[in-house]
Amino acid sequence: MPQQAGPDGSRWWQRGAIYHVYVQPFQDSNGDGIGDLPGVARRLDYIESLGVDAIWLSPIYPSPMADSGYDVADYKAVSPVFGTLADFDALLRRAHGRGLRVILDFVPNHTSVEHPWFVESRSSVDNPKRDWYIWSNGRPGGGPPNNWLSNFGGSAWTLDERTGQYYYHAVLRQQPDLNWRNPAVREAVHDAMRFWLSRGVDGFRMNVIWQVIKDEQLRDNPPNPSYLPHEPEQHRLSAVYSTDRPEVHRIIAEMRAVVDEYPDRLLIGEIYLPVERLVAYYGDGGEGVHLPFNFQLVLLPWDARHIDQAIQRYEQALPPFGWPNWVWATTTSRASRPASAPSRRASPRCCCSRCAERQPSTMATRLACAIRRCRPSACATRSSGTCRGGGSAATRSARRCSGMDVRLTPASPMESLGCLSPRITRWSTSRARRKTRLPC
Numbered sequence: 481m482p483q484q485a486g487p488d489g490s491r492w493w494q495r496g497a498i499y500h501v502y503v504q505p506f507q508d509s510n511g512d513g514i515g516d517l518p519g520v521a522r523r524l525d526y527i528e529s530l531g532v533d534a535i536w537l538s539p540i541y542p543s544p545m546a547d548s549g550y551d552v553a554d555y556k557a558v559s560p561v562f563g564t565l566a567d568f569d570a571l572l573r574r575a576h577g578r579g580l581r582v583i584l585d586f587v588p589n590h591t592s593v594e595h596p597w598f599v600e601s602r603s604s605v606d607n608p609k610r611d612w613y614i615w616s617n618g619r620p621g622g623g624p625p626n627n628w629l630s631n632f633g634g635s636a637w638t639l640d641e642r643t644g645q646y647y648y649h650a651v652l653r654q655q656p657d658l659n660w661r662n663p664a665v666r667e668a669v670h671d672a673m674r675f676w677l678s679r680g681v682d683g684f685r686m687n688v689i690w691q692v693i694k695d696e697q698l699r700d701n702p703p704n705p706s707y708l709p710h711e712p713e714q715h716r717l718s719a720v721y722s723t724d725r726p727e728v729h730r731i732i733a734e735m736r737a738v739v740d741e742y743p744d745r746l747l748i749g750e751i752y753l754p755v756e757r758l759v760a761y762y763g764d765g766g767e768g769v770h771l772p773f774n775f776q777l778v779l780l781p782w783d784a785r786h787i788d789q790a791i792q793r794y795e796q797a798l799p800p801f802g803w804p805n806w807v808w809a810t811t812t813s814r815a816s817r818p819a820s821a822p823s824r825r826a827s828p829r830c831c832c833s834r835c836a837e838r839q840p841s842t843m844a845t846r847l848a849c850a851i852r853r854c855r856p857s858a859c860a861t862r863s864s865g866t867c868r869g870g871g872s873a874a875t876r877s878a879r880r881c882s883g884m885d886v887r888l889t890p891a892s893p894m895e896s897l898g899c900l901s902p903r904i905t906r907w908s909t910s911r912a913r914r915k916t917r918l919p920c
């Protein structure tokens with residue numbers, strides 16, 4: 481699409497709305513019960529009617545779906561479940577024809593165990609791609625190389641029986657972490673990014689980007705002094721050696737340089753960190769991601785005082801060149817808190833207005849549940865659409881929910897609203913007033 485600066489020189493992602501489309505439960509086009517790219521294309525009229533400026537597609541790559549597509553088996557292809565590259569190109573062309581941007585979810589931290597890179601890597605200790613992943617011998621007395629825990633609990637190391645070494649996986653054992661210290665890995669991923677950028681995609685949302693590089697010495701993580709017994713096991717340790725390493729900023733700056741080879745593209749980072757550490761991901765001079773996701777609203781107690789303090793703290797921490805953003809809900813969290821919150825507490829709508837009061841903000845959100853108080857069961861159903869390995873169940877739930885099309889994610893104009901600007905705030909509140917009946 482042609483570069484279009486606003487009258488004030490702002491870029492498209494600083495003044496528009498991004499609509500998150502979770503492809504699998506969105507819109508089926510061929511009767512197999514699974515959403516697909518032609519289905520998304522078929523719904524462009526609807527998406528455009530929302531007044532949004534871009535769509536962000538969940539992973540569309542070939543995948544065994546151990547983690548809802550976040551286990552990628554080929555970075556440069558489209559899963560047959562979702563369609564073909566030609567389908568993607570057609571969607572991109574049609575979206576651009578309407579002035580809609582298209583952002584892809586990208587997963588740089590890990591691949592699927594079925595990715596050819598890992599198949600080669602695990603074939604022998606001498607394979608040229610062995611060092612593309614993080615392999616290590618066990619401790620001298622036996623057991624994993626260190627105490628690192630997976631994001632979902634349990635050891636983050638799995639023993640490969642054939643070669644006798646462990647491989648590291650920050651998420652599931654089906655998702656081995658790439659070794660970003662290896663220049664060949666960096667170049668291969670950059671090549672995959674260029675593959676999509678050259679096709680015309682308008683940017684990437686980089687999954688778990690703060691975890692891509694780990695301590696070179698694989699030192700044990702220390703105990704987390706704030707850990708409480710009822711919390712998940714993975715919170716027992718402070719992940720100081722397995723995440724948020726100083727070297728990560730160089731890795732991200734290289735990704736940003738790739739994105740900047742193309743005009744007017746966007747780089748978003750999924751990062752769960754306190755704001756003081758989060759803002760470092762803009763880069764010292766703005767060479768980091770354009771938008772490091774700010775998840776404070778997902779984690780805060782839902783009352784006006786806490787939210788106001790968080791907004792002030794965040795704005796004070798932002799560097800002069802840092803564009804603010806607020807994430808309302810995620811694929812693994814629910815916007816159900818405000819749905820059940822008493823009215824005397826902060827309403828999401830008021831919070832939106834407060835966030836956007838001083839300058840436009842960005843949100844990745846499913847606001848429908850929050851603003852329009854839909855039934856908690858409906859919220860849970862939507863969340864199930866993104867559960868690991870939950871494809872068929874999600875589809876069934878979607879059908880139950882909508883009673884017609886498989887169309888879960890965009891169930892309402894507010895549900896997956898991305899960026900929030902004052903213009904969008906006005907639009908969304910008026911739209912919410914107009915449309916009062918829940919879609920499910």
Ligand SMILES: [Ca+2]
Nearest residue numbers: 509510514516
């Ligand atoms: Ca389908």
